[in-house]
Amino acid sequence: MVNNAVMTTARKLGAVALALIAAQIVVRAVLVIWGNFYWDDLILIGRASSYPILSWDYLGYSHDGHFMPAAFLVAGLTTVIAPVQWWLPALTLVVLQAVASLAVWRMIRIIAPRARGWALAALTFYLFVPMTVSAYVWWAAGLNTLPMQAAMAVVVGNAIVLVRDQPDAARSRRLMIGAVAAFVVALLFFEKSLFILPVAFVAGLLALRGSMRPQWHGEETDYRSSVLSQTFLRARTLWLTLAGVFVAWSALFLATSTATAGVHSFGQTAHLVWRSINDAIIPSLVGGPWVWDRWTPSPPMGFPSVWMIALGWIVLVVLIVVTSRAKRGAPLIWFCALLYAVGAQIPVMWNRSSTNTALELAQTMRYLPDTALVLTIALALIAAAPRDLGAHLADKPAPDPRLAYAGVVSCVLFAVSAMVATMSFGQSWRDDPTGDYLVTARASLAEMDGKTMFDQPVPLEVLLPVAHPNNMISHVFGRLRERPDFGNVTDDLKVLNPKGQLVAGAVSPQRTFEPSRGSCARPGIDEPTRLRLSGPLIDWQWTVGFSYCADRAGTVEIRLEGGDPVQVPVQAGLHAAYVQLDGRGTELRIRPVTPGLKLHTGDGRVGQPVMAELAP
Template sequence: MALIVAQLVIRGWLAGTGNFYWDDLILIGRASTQPILSWEFLGHSHDGHFMPAAFLVAGVSTVLAPVTWALPAATLVVLQAIASLAVWRMIRTVVPPAADGTTSRRDLAALGALAFYLFTPMTVAGFVWWAAGLNTLPMQAAMAWIVADAVILVRGDVDPRRARLIVIRSAVVFVVALAFFEKSLFILPVAFAAAVLAARFSDRPPLTVAFVRGRRLWTVLGIVFVAWALAFVSISDATAGEHSISQTAHLVWRSIDNAVVPSLVGGPWDWQRWVPSPPMGFAPVWMIVAGWVLAAALVVVAVRLRTGAIAVLICAALYVVVAQIPVMWNRSSANTALELAQTMRYLPDSALVLTLAAALIIGAPARRDVPAAPRHARVDDTSESPMTALAVPAGLLVGAVLFASSMLSLASYQSSWTDDPTGPYLDNATRALAANRDHRMFDQQLPLEVLLPVAFPENQISHTFGRVSDRPEFGGWTDRLNVLDPAGNLTAGAVTPQRTIVAGRGTCARPELTGPADLRLDGPLLRWRWTLALTYCANRSGEVEFSLDGGSPIRVPVTAGLHAVYVQLDGSGTAVHVRPITAGLALHTGEGRVGEVVDAALLGG
């Protein structure tokens, strides 16, 4: 419990110093513009993911506290707590405590396996990013829980009532995990493999034992698996786009060699970020070599000291490799940067499987030179040779070094993760919008370093701040042109003079425009969304309709007297069409511009 509390304190600090990033804003944008209980929102295929429960949590959070990081950060810490407790339950199920209550080397090794899961850099990237955490943390918790339930069933001595309870709760947990992340489909094969490996010291074939004792569990989970897989295939667009087998292979190898292996020694220590990309870990050659050496040493020790370790190691290695293939295939193309694999956000479940493998090896019988010793005999951890007497202090020393290394990696990651303009931009923009609440604003894009246009329309401020109550209304016209600068501060806007309009021939006393008319431009416009800046003098308040050729007209309120109006129009042509709607309304128009909205400082005004 002390280890878990320590992890949650560290993760709480990491989440508290973070903020929204990329996909988080896409989730917020959709939750701000759609009913959060609608299938349009919950059933959306987000970048190939089918994740209705994650959408629901994001939607509720956005409704309760729009663009406020505290609630998402709290959800991450709570989900991490659930996952960590489930992992400890899994370890303790696979490596049960001694019947007499004493603490053995096996118990200390079990704590070491837990510490690896709690502090390995492999799980950090999947935690600190809200959208990723909503996917992978429920999957980790569910995988650990269902694996433990499967091991309990396979070991036998479970009465029918309890067995039914185990099957029901595992099925519910499986469905919940799938609703957060379709990759949770991997839970079933992992649980089955764990059950087989847990039964490998039985008198009967382990495959038979695992299948027969857990047949109800496998039947129910199998039905859920098939149903959800069919739903995912019919809804998701994960296979869309270009893919490359060669690039997938390179990405998988880069993920293993530059991410998984260095993490075994607590690396990498160097995290770099090229905004708007997430941090990428760059491990030096010596750290990669040290990781491979440690991995080889652990394999040798496990095989020499524990019966049946080879099967566990093969299964764990297969999962770590195979689990990377679908996601890397989905992300692969001829132009995909290999550094994608070094973000490590696809590795948290692999860290859990490695933890499970460690627990299965720790819980296995020790190899004995005595031929008469049964294969399933319990290890006597009380006897000590001079070599085994050094095992505990040596293990504690190695663990302390790896923990320190992991903390160095975490500190570097946190520094890189917080070097991001999104949080300050959102804070500034929230204050700026509140200060401009009384004046309608045009919609505009978020800065490129916050969210790229490929996320349109979720990269519009009307989507990001749609649920914020203290803000102006967004629309196609305004009487005061204000914009948000790249830092999120409110600043005066201006319209570039792609085309100009000359003043009308009338005066305020004798307005010339009393019916439909055309305001001639000094040149043609291509089809686009243009902004009109026009001064006018109205004889009374009312409504006027503006339009371009091929575009929809927009009605704009005007106020009696001398004023300016800014209108966004779709279309093309050589004139702006104007039509007074209010009876008796007449206008005298001054000079005008048609162009793009920019910061007024860029035009020197």
């Protein structure tokens, strides 16, 4: 009878947990439907279009200081399968979130197997806290942090079973292999996953500490030292293996990463860390912030009200005081969790701490998903802790119905508040021109399939020039099956306008040149000729546009001083040609390559490709 009642309760608890996870997945699916590619996503796509996806140049690239070969591999495979199509990246985000959420629920049940309301409260916090949202919808960030969250939950859960429950040899081996594999996979996606090892060890120590009977005065064994040694000894194979992976991966990361490059500031780091705590973590504890704003092309930033920040601090203090009085070991659990919340921000903010970095960067909250999970672990550990110094986990008195009711109301209020914040974020996130531009540009480039088109950057609102060359359409759309050939010679200049529509192009008149000698009836260029420009050119890539008359089909060679010559096919009769070439100087050099070919050029321009409607 008792066993049946326990199993029934467990099934009901599991059903509620799965319902909560399903609700989260629905919300997250809506968010990705509202979203699209953004910034680093296009850089990943651009590199996948420029390198073989199994090459080290692609997989081992240090992207903005990150070493993430598995994330690059997923991005590369996705780009090959469905180039510049959002549905597949969106699906990867939803699937990864589902895996992470299920892993977190498994971890919570391992940590606090007898807790019911507390377990669901911890799960509700993880599933809906706004700290995890901004890194989720951004594909490049989600590929980093979602595997880390899933792996942290797996490693922490397995480690606690090994340390606290001491399973038999066969199960211990399975748990160890699973934890090590999860750790390695997470590192392949994100170097910050190195934090999993200390988090797992501390979680194992705290779980063991909460399950062991404390020593009384006069007994010889020192309680704290025995817990520390037992935490290591009971899972020493796991800790030593994870430590070996930690050291090897750290060495590889330091050898390949550019994370420490650039100018950094201790003062700016401190300001960013405080802003991350006060304006991001604290309001998240009450489901905030409710207001998000976006300065395109930046991601949305949360702007919590003063009352929400104040309420967040009050809730944190109340939770610490109440749980510390009710649960043995709660103060230490809170100390470790808050230490991580602060400490984990320091290396991230240090890498972003140039004097030009806006403090609002910390309010994007994209560096906080792992902090949300660590706080979830803390709530689960507190749930599992005995109520007083002499009680064991199984001896807890029946909960006060009024406290249970208050807990349910608090969870509901938190979830509602978090939904307000999430929907506000989603509306801000969808206010971005990138998705519409990519869809339109993909259709426009299909119209040029088999033809030649000059390369050009995407609009500034989509990707800034600092991402060059990955901001060029040849990189963003390089894997499309129906697209033009990106070359340096064409007789029909077309460009994409800021909306991605294909329009007639022209050459801006930075410099001009006059017609060559002769006429169409008597072409004068039959040997190397120099056409004087209206002014000097700096060393750059220039586009030359001119009309010509040729007496036969053939090839001519055009070059600027200091640049490589470009061979241009010409047709008999009156036509136009557009050529991109590097160089500098005050004259354009042209010579027929085909024997007997004669050519006459009309007025010409040297400048940059622009929309014809904007050309003077």
